[in-house]
Amino acid sequence: MFWEDFQPGHSFACGQRKVTKEEIVGFANQYDPQPFHLDEAFCAGTIYGGLIASGGHVWAICMGLVVRSVFNRSANMGSPGLDYLRWHRPLRPGDLVRAVVTVVSAEPSSRPLTGKLKLSFELRNHREEVLMSALVNVLMGRNTNV
Numbered sequence: 001m002f003w004e005d006f007q008p009g010h011s012f013a014c015g016q017r018k019v020t021k022e023e024i025v026g027f028a029n030q031y032d033p034q035p036f037h038l039d040e041a042f043c044a045g046t047i048y049g050g051l052i053a054s055g056g057h058v059w060a061i062c063m064g065l066v067v068r069s070v071f072n073r074s075a076n077m078g079s080p081g082l083d084y085l086r087w088h089r090p091l092r093p094g095d096l097v098r099a100v101v102t103v104v105s106a107e108p109s110s111r112p113l114t115g116k117l118k119l120s121f122e123l124r125n126h127r128e129e130v131l132m133s134a135l136v137n138v139l140m141g142r143n144t145n146v
Contacts, residue, residue: 001070001073001074001075002074002075002115002140002141002142002143003075003106003108003114003115003117003140003141003142003143004115004142004143005074005143006103006106006115006117006119006140007103007106008103008104008105008106009102009103010102010103011100011101011102011103012069012070012100012101012102013069013098013099013100014065014066014068014069014070014098014099014100014101015065015068015069015098015099016065016096016097016098016099017061017065017096017097017098018094018095018096018097019053019061019091019092019093019094019095019096019097020093020094021051021093021094023057024037024051024052024053024054024057024091024093025037025038025051027053027054027056027057027060028053028054028057031054031056031057032054032055032056032057034054036048036051036052037051037052037053037054037057038051039051048090050092050093051092051093052090052091052092053090053091053092055087055132057091058087058091058123058131058132059085059132059134061091061097061099061123062097062099062121062122062123062132062134063121065097065098065099065123066099066101066121069099070101074140075140075141075142075143076138076139076140076141077114077138077139077140077141078138078139079136079137079138079139080137080139081137082134082135082136082137083118083135083136083137084133084134084135085132085133085134086132086133086134087131087132088129088130088131088132088133089125089129089130089131090131091123091125091131091132095125095126095131096125096126097123097124097125097126097131098123098124099121099122099123099124100121100122100124101119101120101121101122102119102120102122103117103118103119103120104117104118104119104120104135105117105118106118108142109139112142113141113142113144114139114140114141114142115139115140115141115142116137116138116139116140117137117138117139117140118135118136118137118138119135119136119138120133120134120135120136121133121134121135121136
């Protein structure tokens with residue numbers, strides 16, 4: 001897929017996966033060792049009422065789903081950054097999550113072989129609750145055969 005294939009308003013379903021307690025704790029041990037990501041007994045007495053995934057882990061899960069289903073089959077050239085990243089609800093052990101990407105805008109770049117995209121990312125749980133949303137800027141190669 002090239003820049004020309006990303007039309008504003010179009011959405012891509014990006015697969016799903018189940019998140020385990022072991023995965024949440026493993027990520028937290030390595031990258032975000034706060035007690036509400038590690039200790040179930042501690043979490044029971046917090047506003048979360050149980051173990052939750054790190055925000056960094058939630059973003060990484062979403063990004064992995066998007067890369068495997070969209071970016072790895074496109075002329076993706078990377079991202080100069082995000083306009084925003086929000087966590088709306090906690091991701092919990094046992095949640096089945098899925099990612100959705102929607103094209104917000106597609107504009108040509110000053111470089112003739114590159115286009116600019118704004119993509120909305122959402123990670124939703126099995127109850128269709130939005131856990132995380134982001135507005136991502138992406139550089140995409142253009143189709144030179146058009």
